[in-house]
Structures are given as structure tokens and as C-alpha cells.
Amino acid sequence: MGSDDRRRAELAANLQQVRERISRACAAAGRRSDSVTLTAVTKTYPASDVLLLAGLGVTDVGENKDQDASVKATEVRAAGVRLRWHFVGQLQRNKAKSVCAYADVVESVDSLRLVAALDRAAAGTRDEPLEVLVQVSLDGDPGRGGVAGDDLWRVSDAAASSDGLRLGGLMAVAPLGEDPDRAFERLAELAGRLVTTHPGATTVSAGMSGDLEAAIRHGATHVRIGTSLLGMRNSLR
Numbered sequence: 001m002g003s004d005d006r007r008r009a010e011l012a013a014n015l016q017q018v019r020e021r022i023s024r025a026c027a028a029a030g031r032r033s034d035s036v037t038l039t040a041v042t043k044t045y046p047a048s049d050v051l052l053l054a055g056l057g058v059t060d061v062g063e064n065k066d067q068d069a070s071v072k073a074t075e076v077r078a079a080g081v082r083l084r085w086h087f088v089g090q091l092q093r094n095k096a097k098s099v100c101a102y103a104d105v106v107e108s109v110d111s112l113r114l115v116a117a118l119d120r121a122a123a124g125t126r127d128e129p130l131e132v133l134v135q136v137s138l139d140g141d142p143g144r145g146g147v148a149g150d151d152l153w154r155v156s157d158a159a160a161s162s163d164g165l166r167l168g169g170l171m172a173v174a175p176l177g178e179d180p181d182r183a184f185e186r187l188a189e190l191a192g193r194l195v196t197t198h199p200g201a202t203t204v205s206a207g208m209s210g211d212l213e214a215a216i217r218h219g220a221t222h223v224r225i226g227t228s229l230l231g232m233r234n235s236l237r
């Protein structure tokens with residue numbers, strides 16, 4: 001077996017395990033397994049892995065650095081492969097235009113200024129509105145990204161009323177050191193409130209390799225899985 005075949009076999013085995021975890025968690029929560037979309041977080045891994053995952057049926061990929069993501073997305077598109085690209089990292093406003101060129105969803109929107117920058121960038125570069133998720137800070141620590149309190153509703157309302165954007169819903173990362181069930185329970189409450197004013201904003205992106213079961217128990221529609229699919233990342237990157 002060549003190294004590409006070995007990597008394909010490894011990714012296939014990991015993907016099967018992750019899909020089984022998702023199915024079991026859905027069954028336990030009384031949900032259909034097709035109610036949860038798997039986003040493969042391919043950050044730090046090469047475009048060749050993205051292409052292998054696409055060949056194995058993955059439809060959605062996540063990246064957290066614009067520089068890496070734009071190169072990878074270009075490479076994947078050049079190979080004739082169309083995927084949904086989710087931007088999941090902290091985003092500087094001066095990168096909004098670059099991200100708009102390849103991302104289908106920006107999941108990490110956490111300020112009015114970023115909403116305005118993405119709206120301007122999307123209006124200039126795209127035919128369709130850019131889907132955005134507002135990132136919720138579940139521990140109230142803005143240093144780790146996300147908005148808390150009334151800012152959540154201000155940022156959501158601004159995104160929903162921007163012509164260049166479509167408000168898809170919410171994204172969150174469980175705080176370190178807290179029971180993810182408690183954190184995702186709060187997220188579910190917020191998501192429930194959001195749809196009362198924005199009925200189309202039904203996406204709840206939550207759950208990573210260590211806590212996807214808890215996220216699915218609390219209504220996640222998208223799980224973002226890196227390590228369990230692709231392996232441990234080099235901590236220097």
C-alpha cells in the first residue's frame with residue numbers, strides 16, 4: 001500500500017468510528033442521525049487529506065486560519081471537488097474579504113464590527129449572501145472568542161438585517177474545565193430564544209472530538225470534529 005492508500009484507510013476507519021458515535025448519540029437522544037451534520041475540522045492538515053475525506057463522503061470542512069484555508073480551498077477546488085467550507089477561527093476584519101472568497105459559512109462572528117466588515121466584503125464578492133453563525137461565549141470570557149449577554153442579540157440582529165449575510169444560528173465551544181452538558185444546556189436555551197425572533201436561524205454548531213455526545217444531547221445540528229478524524233495535531237501549529 002502506498003502512503004496515500006494508508007492514509008485513506010486510516011481516515012476511513014476514523015470516519016466510521018465518528019459516524020457511529022454520532023448515530024449512537026442521536027439514537028440515545030431520540031433524534032435521527034441525519035439531523036446532525038459532521039464538519040471535519042482539517043486545520044493543520046493538508047489539502048490531500050481534505051480530498052481523501054471528500055472521497056469518503058465528507059461534505060463539510062472547517063478551518064481556523066485564513067492563510068491556510070484560502071490555499072487549501074483553492075487546491076481542493078482546482079481538483080474539481082466542491083465542499084462546504086466553514087470558517088471556525090477568530091477572524092480579523094481585514095481578512096473578511098479573503099474569507100468571503102471561499103467560505104460558505106463563517107461560524108465565529110462575535111462583534112458588530114465584524115458583521116459590518118463581512119457584510120461589506122460579501123456584498124462586493126458574492127452572488128449569494130454569506131451564511132454566518134454568531135459565536136456564543138459560554139464562560140463569559142471574551143478572550144476566547146464569542147459574545148455573551150445582550151451583545152449576543154445585538155450581533156444576531158445586525159447579521160440578520162445585513163443584505164450580504166444570512167444568519168444561520170449559533171456556534172459555541174464548551175469552556176475548559178466545565179461539564180459540557182451544563183454548557184451546552186445553556187447554549188440550547190439561547191438557541192431556543194434566537195429562533196423566536198429569527199425563525200430561519202436553526203443551526204447549532206457545538207461539539208468537538210471530546211464532547212460531541214453532550215452536544216447532540218442538547219440539540220447540536222453540526223459537530224466540528226478534528227482530532228478523532230485526522231489525529232492529534234502538532235501542538236506547535
Ligand SMILES: *Cc1c(COP(=O)(O)O)cnc(C)c1O
Nearest residue numbers: 041064088208209224225226227
Ligand atoms: C480545532 C477546532 C475544533 C475541532 O476540535 P477537536 O477537539 O480536534 O475535534 C472544533 N471547533 C473549533 C472552533 C476548533 O478550533
